[in-house]
Amino acid sequence: MYRYIAWFQRNYPSLHGKMTLCNHNFDHRDLNPYHLESDCWSHTMMVCKIAELNGYDKIVSIAALLHDIGKPDARRVNPRNNHVQFFGHENISAKIAEEVLSSMAKEGMIESREKDEIVKLIVHHSFLHRGLETTRLLDSFGGEIDFCIRLVELSRCDNLGRFCEDTVDDAKYREILEALHSRRQMEIFRISETGHSMNDSECILDTFRNG
Numbered sequence: 415m416y417r418y419i420a421w422f423q424r425n426y427p428s429l430h431g432k433m434t435l436c437n438h439n440f441d442h443r444d445l446n447p448y449h450l451e452s453d454c455w456s457h458t459m460m461v462c463k464i465a466e467l468n469g470y471d472k473i474v475s476i477a478a479l480l481h482d483i484g485k486p487d488a489r490r491v492n493p494r495n496n497h498v499q500f501f502g503h504e505n506i507s508a509k510i511a512e513e514v515l516s517s518m519a520k521e522g523m524i525e526s527r528e529k530d531e532i533v534k535l536i537v538h539h540s541f542l543h544r545g546l547e548t549t550r551l552l553d554s555f556g557g558e559i560d561f562c563i564r565l566v567e568l569s570r571c572d573n574l575g576r577f578c579e580d581t582v583d584d585a586k587y588r589e590i591l592e593a594l595h596s597r598r599q600m601e602i603f604r605i606s607e608t609g610h611s612m613n614d615s616e617c618i619l620d621t622f623r624n625g
């Protein structure tokens with residue numbers, strides 16, 4: 415993690431600077447109840463630390479570092495109530511991240527397959543805000559278990575890496591991760607038994623059949 419953060423700070427000082435100046439809150443009276451830590455860089459560092467403490471892989475670690483990089487460009491203040499909003503920051507972040515990731519790829523830090531997955535994780539990093547549910551998650555991403563596991567890991571880091579009035583209970587994230595890991599184990603077992611993998615609908619049907 416240290417290597418990626420240091421590399422980013424050295425190579426993208428202006429993006430780093432924008433993150434440090436971009437507050438989640440309006441001012442000291444109008445605080446943001448979802449991000450009491452205030453600026454986007456502090457939040458990012460907290461998210462990265464959670465990824466590091468959990469030993470999450472390179473793909474999740476770099477996604478954690480870049481997931482909110484578009485917030486300074488997305489930042490808007492609602493003049494009616496001084497609430498700071500970041501609508502659409504996921505896609506803006508992904509677009510900026512693509513450029514950063516291309517430099518990383520050029521320097522041999524990541525492969526192009528990893529770059530694509532990091533971009534996809536950033537685009538969808540708010541997906542689980544709409545509910546933590548294993549089948550819906552797998553259905554939405556074509557049964558790609560490894561991608562879904564990484565998306566939950568990133569979302570978990572994003573949830574824990576902040577001071578929030580209403581943090582989602584971390585047990586829910588651990589629960590869904592456990593379910594995905596056991597699905598993955600089942601799939602590996604099945605491939606070794608039958609020599610072929612099932613698609614997601616077959617997996618779901620099979621889970622229902624077996625209770």
Ligand SMILES: [Fe+2]
Nearest residue numbers: 457481482572
């Ligand atoms: Fe975030």
